[in-house]
Amino acid sequence: MVRMHTLKRAFAAGAAVLAIVASGAVARADSKNGQVTLTDQQSGFSSPGNLYGPWSVLTLQYQWQTADDIPSITLFNRNDDDRPVSSHSSAVYLDDYHTWSHTFYTYAQISAGNGDIQPYNLAYLEGDIKLDKQRSLVAALGGGVTRNPGDTSTRWISFGPSLYVGPMVYEVRLLPTNTNGIAASATQGIVEYNRLGQDQVVLSYLAGSQPSVLVGLPPSATVFQRLDEFDLTWRHWLRPNFGVLIGGTVGNHYDRTSGASIYNQRAITLGVFFGRAIGQPH
Secondary structure, eight states: OOOGGGGHHHHHHHHHHHHHHHHTHHHHSSSSSSEEEEEEEEEEEEEEGGGGGOOOEEEEEEOOOSSEEEEEEEEEEEHHHHHHHEEEEEEEEEEEEEETTTTTEEEEEEEEEEEESOOSSEEEEEEEOOSSTTTTTEEEEEEEEEEETTTTTEEEEEEEEEEETTTTTEEEEEEEEEETTTEEEEEEEEEEEEEEEEEEEEEEEEEEEEOOTTSSOGGGGGGEEEEEEEEEEEEEEEEEEEEEEEEEEEEEEEEETTTTTTEEEEEEEEEEEEOOOOOOOO
16 A cells, blocks of 8 residues: 555655755745745555565755756655665756757756666757647657666667647657667657646656566566556646645556566655746747
8 A cells, every 4th residue: 555654754854855955056046937846656566475665756856947948956765665675766867958949949867866776877868849830749859878776777769749739738759778788668648738827737658668677686587577657647736836746656567578467556646836837848
């Protein structure tokens, strides 16, 4: 089951981090130009032998906007209470949307992490070009690389279209990957309803395959898993500069070769955000 009683501890830790950030760079920034988001996700699992979970993920993000850029910094903390051993990772992510012209913008992300779960390093770069006069059809192409725990590395490509129709956004991304010479691929579909300052609802579906390793087991135990995952996130503004975030995840993961179940995941995400409402370029 999802352990909701851990929310108090998670939010207490997040509040401490938030106070540090707010007293530093965030406090010096224009309070009307940025948004702070704090989220806590709790995941429960069913798996053969009860090897997985529960997991806890806490994030703190500060995002702001300038004339041509929408950068953000995200602090990430994850604890997995798996068997045979528990594991932990912390990471910091930096990213930026940069608008080059009315028809072209880029997205870049880098990260550094430690522990047993998150990549030690990540770098990703994507270009997005608007194809029609109404600037409602966008084509995206990007690529990235990670250095993972266990001395592996993953390279991937992300490409596909986005369509903007009123408050709705429809996206499809194809995601081929290569991890130490072993190929995998996934497809992601996203539907978004966006009334910035009122409600933002994002539904995504991810299907395909990816590497899976249980921390504490030898590299020979690594398998490639097939997954089907739904994620839903709802941001609701209670005031122009404050709101709440509610989300959920339902994921089923199987051995790609045998079809045997690895784990089924059920997660809930709760969060708060305050500051200026910021949307992505389009």
